[in-house]
Amino acid sequence: MHFCFVLGLGLLLIGTAAAEDEIRIVIKDHRFSPSEVRVKAHTKIKLLVSNEDQTAEEFESFSLNREKVVRAGQSITIFLPPLKPGSYDFFGDFHPDTAKGMVIAE
Template structure:
């Protein structure tokens, strides 16, 4: 019984660093502040699922929208949302604030 538990515990320890690395490697942040997205152009890896956090640091709500990515989600003022993307093919995907369409950016997938 103790031997099975020891093998199980050791197996879990081996998996922890890989899981932590995968989570960090696949997380990206877009920030809306002062009427613009930062960074305006974001590069993501092709053929991988990623976690994109969109932070709205402005006093007005925004709507993160991308017909290229088939995403549309409201971000309240001083709040954030999480959007999971992919796996995506290589290419350029546009996005914008639907409440102020001149506020836009691009995601380049390589």
């Protein structure tokens, strides 16, 4: 019986460690919406980026070390490690003048 308790506690801890926040971002009219995303610091993040435009866009961020093309009408998933408190900018490489955004870890 003691073994079952320890096993259950171990599974609970594994589930907690794997938990992550999920954030949805939409690309429309060559802009990110929302353009500012607030997340919990020190928490894994799952970004779901959907492109509603008729052309591709590239999600790019030097500060997050991420770069991924989002085809027209498609979605991508970007996993971020736990972030330290701070601001992390991202932009659309194909439309950098309008497609801009920021992840703020608090």
